[in-house]
Amino acid sequence: METLIQATGEAIRLLFRFDAELRGILALTLQVTGGALFLAVLLGVPVGAWMGLRNRVPLAGCLLPLIYTGMGLPPVVVGLFVYLFLSNQGILGDLRWLFTPRAMILAQTIIALPLVIGLTLTAVQAVDPAVRLQVQSLGATRWQLTWAVLSEARQGMLAAIVAAFGSIISEVGAVMLVGGNIEGQTRVLTTAIVLETRKGNFALALALGIILLSLAFITNWALYRWQGVKR
Amino acid sequence: MNASYHLEEITHWYGERQVLSVAQLQIRSGEILALVGPSGAGKSTLLRLLNFLEWPTGGRLYFGDHLVTPALSLEQKRRVVGVFQRPGLLHRSVVANIGYGVQLRGRVPDPSLLQQWLDRLGLGPLAQQAAAKLSAGEGQRVALARALIIQPDVLLLDEPTANLDPYNVGLIEQIVREEQAQRKMTVVWVTHDLFQARRVAHRVALMVGGQIVEVGEREAFFNRPQSEVAAAFLRGELVYG
Structure with a gap:
């Protein structure tokens, strides 16, 4: 308990100092998670929506x-496969992405993509058939009908993005494997927490943990607020 | 009087199951035709064909002079609007729902017209409220306003007052009759309620087993049914096809 209290105090001091190392880890986390989420949404939302809009998939x-x-x-299995593909002997070895943020983005995109597709598909299929019928009956074109259904599914689609974000921001196995947790290059919040805990630097680990939790909370809060406004 | 719709030898199948077989039916322009019959008689399916939401498997369906095919123009399709048992409201405000059909036609809804419809259907105080929070009766009034603000040539009603309280039933019937009388709009009204059919319709058609078994002027239909099936139906006996 004493260790926890001391660590918390130290963590707060570190947070206020917000030094270059901490800023670097945070920036890379946002870059990797943001990049992966962007790609997963870019690919997953259209695929999930297309599947959801069809009567028969x-x-x-x-x-x-x-x-x-x-x-x-x-995630660790995804990390393993991405590692094998990107390693020198792998079919994507020539890209030389292993132990770079690109490999981490690739792994996290693969983790997030099925979530975005599956939850978007469910959200679109959950739109009340009475709404589709009524919009069609009001004389909507095919595109107007598609837009109306997607617009009705927007809350579920937002939930898909939130779920995907939550799964990759907190993920450690895949980014550790394909990123290598290299200081200043591929160290993100989760891998740094693991490392600092192992080293006994509980204060720094806790400070990183607080940042990670805050980041997740702020993002979810912002999305929730946006959802509320749209509703 | 011009025919709004003309059906000849219409058949409709869902897979192996035949759901419609209408030898002939004329729906006159500017009339209220009540479509009655037991559950599963094919009334809603027929309404979907009249709304161009499905295309008949066989036969010929004319809308005015136009043979109805999937190639029917959007302009013709937009002359017809349906209101169904479930109002199918969008997750928007009441006023946005009412203006939605106008928006689909690429126009900005006229605020004074919106207000007029809100007032007429007693929805004024609810204008900015989320449609999802409305009661069943209020929701159905929004659906009706959304359909009528477009000023369609044909209004198709698929049991819009089922499960509503007498106040809402009365208001919806009154508004439809007023609009129909004023604009000579064609109305096809599917209902299980024979009293409602008698209150609102000019003519009544009875469907059983996917077929039109009798069509007649309102009083003639109710007082002097021509077929034994219609007489049995009016006596309240279940009729199966």
Whole structure:
């Protein structure tokens, strides 16, 4: 308990100092998570929406179980596969991305993508069929109908983005494997917390943990507020 | 009187199941036709064909002079609007819902017209409220206002007053009759309520088992049914196709 209190005090001092190392870790975390989320949303929202808008999803029998399995992918397994693909012997070895932020973004995109697709698909399918019927009956074109359905599904789609963000900002296994936790290059909040805890630097680990939690809270709060305004 | 719709040998199938077989039906321009019949008779399916939401599997359906096919122009499709048992309101305010059909047509809803419809349907104080928070009756009034503000040539009603209280039923019937009388709009009203059919319709058509078994002027239909099936239906006996 004493250690925790001391560590908390030290963590608060570190947070107020907000030195270059801390700023660097935070910036890289935002870059990696933001980049992965951007790519996952860019690819996942159109795919999920397209599947949700169709009465029958092509190859639904195998595609949907694959997506739902992907929603629960163990990050460390994703990290392992990305590592093998990007390693010198791997088919993407020539890219020389291993132990760079690009590899981390790739791994986190793979983790987030099924979540975005699956939850977007569910959100679009959950739109009340009475709304579709009524919009069609009011004389909507195909595009107007699509837009109306997506607009009705926006809260569920936002939940998909929030869930994807939550899963990758807190993820450690994949980024540790493919990033290597290199100081100043691939060290993000989660990998830094693991390292500092192992070194016994509980104050720094705790400070990083507080930042991570704050970051998650602020992002979710902002999205919740935006959702509230839109509602 | 011009025919608003003309149906010839219409058949409609869902997979292996035939749901409609209408040899002939004329829906006159400017009339209120009540479509009655037991559950599963094909009334709602027929309404979907009249609303161009589905295309008949066989036969010919004419809308005015136009043969109805998937190539029917958007302009023609937009002359017809439906209001269904569930109002299908968007997650927007009441006033935004009412103006939605106008927006779909690329126009900005006229604020004075919106206000007029809000007042007429007793929705004025609810204008800015989220539509999702409305009661069933209020929601259905919004759906009706949203349809009528467009001034359609044909209004299709699929049991819009089912499960509503007498006040809302009365108000919806009154508004539809007023608009119909004023603009000579064609109305096809699917209802299970024979009293409602008698209150609102000029003519009544009875559907059983996907077929129109009798069509007649209101008083003739109720007082002098021509077929045994219609007489049995009016006596309150269940009729199966």
